[in-house]
Amino acid sequence: MATAVDTLRDTAFTIGGRTFHSRLMVGTGKYRDNDTMVHAIEASGAEIVTVAVRRVDLDRTRETGVLYHLDPKRYFLLANTAGCATAEDAVRYARLAREAGFNEFVKLEVIGDQETLLPDVQGLLLAAQILVKDGFRVLAYSNEDLVTALRLEDAGCAAVMPLASPIGSGLGLLNPYSVRTIKRRLHVPVVVDAGVGTASDACLTMEQGVDGILMNTALAAAHDPVAMAHAMRLAVEAGRTAYLAGRMPRREVAVPSSPLEGMLD
Amino acid sequence: MNDTIDITVNGQRRAVSRGVTLLELLASLELDPRAVVVEHNRTIVRRPALGDVRMAPGDAIELVHFVGGG
Numbered sequence: 001m002a003t004a005v006d007t008l009r010d011t012a013f014t015i016g017g018r019t020f021h022s023r024l025m026v027g028t029g030k031y032r033d034n035d036t037m038v039h040a041i042e043a044s045g046a047e048i049v050t051v052a053v054r055r056v057d058l059d060r061t062r063e064t065g066v067l068y069h070l071d072p073k074r075y076f077l078l079a080n081t082a083g084c085a086t087a088e089d090a091v092r093y094a095r096l097a098r099e100a101g102f103n104e105f106v107k108l109e110v111i112g113d114q115e116t117l118l119p120d121v122q123g124l125l126l127a128a129q130i131l132v133k134d135g136f137r138v139l140a141y142s143n144e145d146l147v148t149a150l151r152l153e154d155a156g157c158a159a160v161m162p163l164a165s166p167i168g169s170g171l172g173l174l175n176p177y178s179v180r181t182i183k184r185r186l187h188v189p190v191v192v193d194a195g196v197g198t199a200s201d202a203c204l205t206m207e208q209g210v211d212g213i214l215m216n217t218a219l220a221a222a223h224d225p226v227a228m229a230h231a232m233r234l235a236v237e238a239g240r241t242a243y244l245a246g247r248m249p250r251r252e253v254a255v256p257s258s259p260l261e262g263m264l265d
Numbered sequence: 266m267n268d269t270i271d272i273t274v275n276g277q278r279r280a281v282s283r284g285v286t287l288l289e290l291l292a293s294l295e296l297d298p299r300a301v302v303v304e305h306n307r308t309i310v311r312r313p314a315l316g317d318v319r320m321a322p323g324d325a326i327e328l329v330h331f332v333g334g335g
Contacts, residue, residue: 029335066333
């Protein structure tokens with residue numbers, strides 16, 4: 001597909017048979033108010049927007065439904081299984097989400113540890129196998145372990161989503177080598193999910209050659225979420241373009257940029 | 266004969282009329298059936314079937330929707 005640079009072409013960003021223009025996906029959690037969320041999502045340019053499945057508040061003390069604020073015709077809603085600690089729970093949540101009737105995509109999370117929110121690899125693989133068999137397009141939130149990523153691909157996942165660092169930590173890309181290795185070895189799209197804190201993190205992540213990034217807290221918890229969303233949009237584009245452009249080799253010594261000839265005596 | 270039964274809706278016990286359907290339950294809670302997904306004793310009930318499923322004592326109902334999340 002065309003890019004902002006005339007000489008540069010990019011491959012289409014296709015997941016589970018659907019093609020998207022923006023490589024930035026965003027969450028809808030933790031915003032201080034819905035108006036800020038809506039404006040931040042607009043500023044991010046994201047098409048894929050994640051949502052969670054929860055009980056309706058029967059007392060109506062607050063209107064928590066996110067679809068009152070987001071037009072499901074404008075955004076591609078990607079339901080998650082956040083909060084699920086077992087494969088069984090994750091499958092249950094995924095099926096409830098699908099029943100809402102938007103699509104058969106699910107961002108699969110099976111959490112194995114409450115402090116770090118790191119995935120339970122065994123539960124994740126099991127849930128992925130069940131959901132793929134059940135017709136879901138599974139985007140699996142994973143740690144940055146190559147073998148886990150390969151197993152998720154073997155299970156039929158539509159995308160693998162290694163973390164940059166723990167969910168909500170904002171620590172940035174802790175292990176570029178592992179993420180690069182996963183990207184090199186997998187055939188399905190690799191979308192880094194979680195841990196990006198600011199624009200440079202997003203840029204550095206995209207420079208590893210991954211297909212996209214999903215973030216939530218980096219926008220929602222910024223002092224100005226709308227401005228940060230704009231910055232992230234630019235950073236994802238910058239990182240992707242730099243990756244395609246191909247960076248210069250690193251050198252341990254200086255090489256002058258100006259001619260050595262023509263210097264005065 | 267008692268004309269109400271106890272069921273559980275989203276973890277809360279509620280007394281409802283005996284034989285009430287899921288569709289009627291949603292109406293009594295002022296919920297739009299298009300805006301929620303209904304689980305009855307761990308089984309998803311599709312929208313067209315909501316009027317066919319009647320509550321029995323001890324039934325567990327979950328009413329879910331999409332909220333903000335990452």
